[in-house]
Amino acid sequence: MKNSARPVLCALGAVLSWSTVATAFKLSLECMSWFSLLSVAIPTAAVCLFLIVLIQRKMALLLRIPLRELGFNVAIGLLNPLIYYCALFVAYDKLPAQVAQPLNYTWPMWFILLYAAIKRRKPSFPQVAGLVMSFLGVVVISFCKPGGAVSLSGILVAMASALLWAGYWMLGLRVRADRTVALLLGFGVSSVVVVALRLFGGMGFSVPGMGYAVYVGLFEMAIPFVLWQYALSAASNKYLINQLSYLSPVLSLVIINFYLGETLALTTILGAVLIIGGILVANRMREEAPDSSASPGSSEPA
Numbered sequence: 581m582k583n584s585a586r587p588v589l590c591a592l593g594a595v596l597s598w599s600t601v602a603t604a605f606k607l608s609l610e611c612m613s614w615f616s617l618l619s620v621a622i623p624t625a626a627v628c629l630f631l632i633v634l635i636q637r638k639m640a641l642l643l644r645i646p647l648r649e650l651g652f653n654v655a656i657g658l659l660n661p662l663i664y665y666c667a668l669f670v671a672y673d674k675l676p677a678q679v680a681q682p683l684n685y686t687w688p689m690w691f692i693l694l695y696a697a698i699k700r701r702k703p704s705f706p707q708v709a710g711l712v713m714s715f716l717g718v719v720v721i722s723f724c725k726p727g728g729a730v731s732l733s734g735i736l737v738a739m740a741s742a743l744l745w746a747g748y749w750m751l752g753l754r755v756r757a758d759r760t761v762a763l764l765l766g767f768g769v770s771s772v773v774v775v776a777l778r779l780f781g782g783m784g785f786s787v788p789g790m791g792y793a794v795y796v797g798l799f800e801m802a803i804p805f806v807l808w809q810y811a812l813s814a815a816s817n818k819y820l821i822n823q824l825s826y827l828s829p830v831l832s833l834v835i836i837n838f839y840l841g842e843t844l845a846l847t848t849i850l851g852a853v854l855i856i857g858g859i860l861v862a863n864r865m866r867e868e869a870p871d872s873s874a875s876p877g878s879s880e881p882a
Contacts, residue, residue, distance in 0.1 A: 584816060588811070591808060591811035591824045592824060593807050594804035594808040594811065596831070597803060598800065598832070599835060601800040602832045602835070603840055604796050604799070606677045611788040612789040614669035617669055617789070617792075618665055619775065621796040622770050622774050622797065623771040624796075624801075625767050625802040626770075629760065629802050630768075632760060632764075632802070633760055641757065642757075642761050645757050645761075649757065653765050654765065656748065656752065656762075657762075657768075658766070662770040664748060667744055668684060670734075670737050673734075675734040676842055677836045677840055679721055680734070682829060684738055684742050687746045689710070689859065690742055690743045691749060692711065693746075694747060709858075710858040710861035714857075715858075717851040717853070717854030718851065720850050721848055760809065767801070767802075833852060
């Protein structure tokens with residue numbers, strides 16, 4: 581395989597993986613609580629990342645992180661995955677997948693606002709135009725009512741998850757450690773917290789939905805991030821890699837429609853077009869790219 585093709589294939593693998601997880605979230609939450617999903621998915625991702633770090637022979641890099649940076653990495657690790665995925669899973673528990681997924685995808689807009697505030701620079705005209713388009717899309721999606729009224733608290737939590745994700749990547753600009761090693765550290769610390777909460781809370785693990793939760797840990801939280809980071813670091817055309825990320829929300833809505841049986845409302849389609857269009861407008865002509873390594877997942881956006 582040519583070296584130029586490998587990063588593109590890895591990026592596509594990450595995009596396809598992230599495209600499936602909104603459906604996996606909903607299937608999991610039909611069988612278990614959001615905290616049960618959290619307490620299975622995060623340790624699963626931690627084990628997977630540990631194996632990847634071992635295979636890549638990067639374990640020594642973990643031991644070389646200075647104590648001051650180690651504390652900072654631990655704090656960021658509590659923000660993501662622990663706090664971020666708490667908000668994300670609660671949002672998916674309260675909302676139809678076709679509503680939660682596009683709302684979570686607004687994180688690049690929050691990133692632009694945070695970056696402008698920290699750098700004390702006014703957003704450029706394309707960025708302002710993109711922000712207006714995307715938040716108009718949020719308003720449109722909020723009126724989507726497939727099978728019933730949309731939860732206002734769910735909408736607020738979904739928007740909060742997008743803000744948390746943007747904040748995580750903003751803080752991540754200060755991380756000097758290897759990205760995969762930093763992820764392992766964050767997921768390792770968060771695993772200890774969720775398992776401790778499970779044990780001391782006297783709650784057992786739910787067997788129904790366990791397979792979906794493991795899938796979320798592997799194909800939302802761990803593997804696609806490693807693929808995406810490799811694609812960005814190895815690609816000669818990073819712009820192409822970043823543009824591939826916009827396939828994720830579109831494919832995700834298609835999968836939601838076919839596998840969850842959610843009939844896509846016109847407001848969902850229109851809102852998603854406005855959100856993605858706004859992000860494209862804001863990023864197409866931006867004066868300065870603060871960071872191009874952030875994933876589309878999850879959000880993830882997922």
